[in-house]
Amino acid sequence: MRHFFSVNQLKEDEIIRVLHQAEQLRLQQQSFTKQLFAANLFFEPSTRTKMSFIVAERKLGMDVLDFHADYSSTQKGESLYDTAKTFEAIGANLLVIRHQADYWMNELKNQLSIPIINAGAGKAEHPTQCMLDLLTIYQEFQQFHGIKVVIAGDILHSRVANSNAHTLRRLGAEVYFAAADGCKDNNLDFPYLSIDEAVECCDVLMLLRIQHERHREIFINNKDYLRKYGLTKERERKMHPKAIILHPAPINRGVEIDTELVECERSRIFKQMNNGVYTRMAIIKKLLQERGIIHETIAEKRKKTVING
Amino acid sequence: MRHFFSVNQLKEDEIIRVLHQAEQLRLQQQSFTKQLFAANLFFEPSTRTKMSFIVAERKLGMDVLDFHADYSSTQKGESLYDTAKTFEAIGANLLVIRHQADYWMNELKNQLSIPIINAGAGKAEHPTQCMLDLLTIYQEFQQFHGIKVVIAGDILHSRVANSNAHTLRRLGAEVYFAAADGCKDNNLDFPYLSIDEAVECCDVLMLLRIQHERHREIFINNKDYLRKYGLTKERERKMHPKAIILHPAPINRGVEIDTELVECERSRIFKQMNNGVYTRMAIIKKLLQERGIIHETIAEKRKKTVING
Amino acid sequence: MRHFFSVNQLKEDEIIRVLHQAEQLRLQQQSFTKQLFAANLFFEPSTRTKMSFIVAERKLGMDVLDFHADYSSTQKGESLYDTAKTFEAIGANLLVIRHQADYWMNELKNQLSIPIINAGAGKAEHPTQCMLDLLTIYQEFQQFHGIKVVIAGDILHSRVANSNAHTLRRLGAEVYFAAADGCKDNNLDFPYLSIDEAVECCDVLMLLRIQHERHREIFINNKDYLRKYGLTKERERKMHPKAIILHPAPINRGVEIDTELVECERSRIFKQMNNGVYTRMAIIKKLLQERGIIHETIAEKRKKTVING
Secondary structure: OOOEOOHHHOOHHHHHHHHHHHHHHHHHHHHOOOOOEEEEEEOOOOOHHHHHHHHHHHHOOOEEEEEEHHHOHHHHOOOHHHHHHHHHHOOOOEEEEEEOOOOHHHHOOOOOOOOEEEEEEOOOEOHHHHHHHHHHHHHHHOOOOOOEEEEEOOHHHOOOHHHHHHHHHHOOOEEEEEOOHHHOOOOOOOOEOOHHHHHHHOOEEEEOOOOHHHOOOOOOOHHHHHHHHOEOHHHHHOOOOOOEEEOOOOOOEOOOEOHHHOOOOOEOHHHHHHHHHHHHHHHHHHHHHHOOOOOOOHHHHHHHHHHHO | OOOEOOHHHOOHHHHHHHHHHHHHHHHHHHHOOOOOEEEEEEOOOOOHHHHHHHHHHHHOOOEEEEEEHHHOHHHHOOOHHHHHHHHHHOOOOEEEEEEOOOOHHHHOOOOOOOOEEEEEEOOOEOHHHHHHHHHHHHHHHOOOOOOEEEEEOOHHHOOOHHHHHHHHHHOOOEEEEEOOHHHOOOOOOOOEOOHHHHHHHOOEEEEOOOOHHHOOOOOOOHHHHHHHHOEOHHHHHOOOOOOEEEOOOOOOEOOOEOHHHOOOOOEOHHHHHHHHHHHHHHHHHHHHHHOOOOOOOHHHHHHHHHHHO | OOOEOOHHHOOHHHHHHHHHHHHHHHHHHHHOOOOOEEEEEEOOOOOHHHHHHHHHHHHOOOEEEEEEHHHOHHHHOOOHHHHHHHHHHOOOOEEEEEEOOOOHHHHOOOOOOOOEEEEEEOOOEOHHHHHHHHHHHHHHHOOOOOOEEEEEOOHHHOOOHHHHHHHHHHOOOEEEEEOOHHHOOOOOOOOEOOHHHHHHHOOEEEEOOOOHHHOOOOOOOHHHHHHHHOEOHHHHHOOOOOOEEEOOOOOOEOOOEOHHHOOOOOEOHHHHHHHHHHHHHHHHHHHHHHOOOOOOOHHHHHHHHHHHO
16 A cells, blocks of 8 residues: 555455554553643634743653644534543543633533643633742742732733732732723722832732733823833832832733833843743643642652752 | 854855755764654644544654645645645655545655555545544444444535445445435435434444535524434434444534434444544554555564454 | 642642742753754745754754744734744744844844744845755755856845855856846846856756745736746756756746656756755754754764764
8 A cells, every 4th residue: 555545445354454453552552651642722822821831741741732723623613622522532631721711611621531721711810820920929039928019901801910819819918900990800809009109119010911902992002001001111210129020921012011121130021931831830740640640750759848848 | 153044154164064964964864763754734624633643643653744734835826746745855754635625646646755644635535534433333343244334414525425335335334324405415326214214223323514614505404404314312212222323523513413412322423533543543554564664563563463363 | 630720729838839849840950851942933934944944853853842923922913022032931942933024133133042043034035945055056066166057037036046146156156147027136246147048058047936926916927937937848958968957946837947847857846855954954953052052972073074074
């Protein structure tokens, strides 16, 4: 057989032999060295989060399945549930999902045998972003108690404002918001400061992206926004010596932040991206271990005891 | 050299050294441990088939080249033939192709030195889908003789109805069709049953997807379709105790099949997807072995003799 | 934890443990066996160049990050600079970039700590294409002195005409152009020949693609173009016995070249593609070595001395 174009190329006994071979390959799987597949199902655009997951998965030695909504059976109307079940059926050991629905997790959580990581749920949650923000703060202050964090910008459309604010409060931080009128979220119970009050008191200034694509109209021009609500060079100079700047990116340069501050000394913006890889590795390891998919080696356990102990 | 932006960065003797280095790398290839590249050229959307091939290739230890028609020179008008030759030239050892033309194989079959697998040809053929359907039936009944198979649904636009029907007949099964009027194919010589006759007599009910995108108009609304031609819960209850349900997916839930039956006890729909991986591994191995690209180890041969013998 | 949907699933001490784990993973990196990531950032369509880089990277044992402009934060308005910095931050050890701007390199060259390879800059440069063309000529003639090269076709819109012409002249070749009136570039100082003069005198006929997408209007129909300016079978018969034909592809068959000549005996078109892989491997190795990212083994050095010496 030079090519495989049609079943008609195979005689009956050849067909049976291929079936036997397939069955044998299926049964052999158990004895193979563990080869683990991570499937990244992104139904919304992403560079940072997706690539960061891919690097994390590859660093953990996983094989990566890369799904593009536009090239797939989603175009034929397939549901998220059926897509997820498909990846489970073809051998994925982990799903990483970003989807525009706020609560896509609900239709999946009890239906799949493999672990799922939320890489973004509409404007509701983005918990690995939250975790990497926490890591960046923790690296700086070695704890969260009494740390003053101001989350500033498009609170209303952000999927990190909510989880960051609550989680930081749970960990003992003092959390404030700062936002223009069209960007406030009255459902969240945190005190609002003006941006000028914010820069003077905060240890951490966590800027958010203005999500132009989610605003009905651009309510203000960019230059005015920066001057009224953003981090200008004047405001940056008023920050505490040890205060740091975070931003989940992508950045609207010259809108939320003066372009020259993006890589200033107190900016941890690219550090956050770097931390994203290790945070995601830690989350993936935790899930795979707790599910019994991988086992911690004794050497690793010992090391961990030393570090944590 | 910090970056490589221009040939002008290289002095003449440096250029020659790079050329020597390239030539040396080319000649060394022969002595490398065999690294095999599979290129998946999908000119039509696919989740299941494409991802299943990728998993199969990775499980066989192949490197995967992932081609997207929309990001490629196809946009500059490059033909399938030139695209295929390009992948051969850059080192692919196997091509897996899905293309909208019914007979795309004809322009390639005698022109390439590497094996090609048909992953879908217009509405003509989809032989690896056929093979995985066969495996799913074979796992259930351990043979095909006298097994009653009804292929039900959009026979006219299906690229599996034809090859499945003929191949199952070749293997000794009794094959019937069931279809709404706009979905029958008068070129295929198989007896038609009503869906109600079908469910009562079949061992295997092989449902097909209504290919809305290939029908000029939606000839009937979805609910009516299910009631008149689809697998309702009432019909499912009339099936033989050991009869099974197949569907190549993606499924139009509530059209071909009641949504609650997709994962019912006699459904093998997700099992089919799982079998797809091992079927494709078996086909790839067979082609690479018959082309002398890989060699069966003695250990494998011995195991196979035991299983087949 | 079955899935990871929300930070609310984690108690405070669990959060801290995950942060410790992430920090530990980050610090361990140094002691890992070197795992190198190449990120291919293509903002314009490409088959050949992109796939050729992927094969080159994989053959060198690198992990590949595949970036699609259409699925990324580019859609949210992110700049090339911020995209590049992002890939650096998440762990890329090499960037391969194609972008529609002629001088995209300028905003990156002093800002990133990792090497960057130009895989196409607007219509200005495409240096790895130049290098692979050189290799193809060098394989044929073992030197460049006195070799007559005619670059024929859409000189004006080609990003290889310029660098090829200058580099070949630097290496001692005699370089001529041949082009229709709308395709000439008066900024380049090389003598023009008619295509009929060209075929009779050249050792190398380097055809270029008519870039229909960059011409305002199709200035001439395809058949007329071939007859007046392209390589017809009549013209090919007038070439020197040892003269060769190059084309960077994708080819407009029947426009620049008669379709039957694409794979004729003196065509090196698919050989060029094959050479592309090894040329890119050589460039990548050179950059990574000169940056101290990888180290040449003694065995390799010895071999090289023998070959070059």
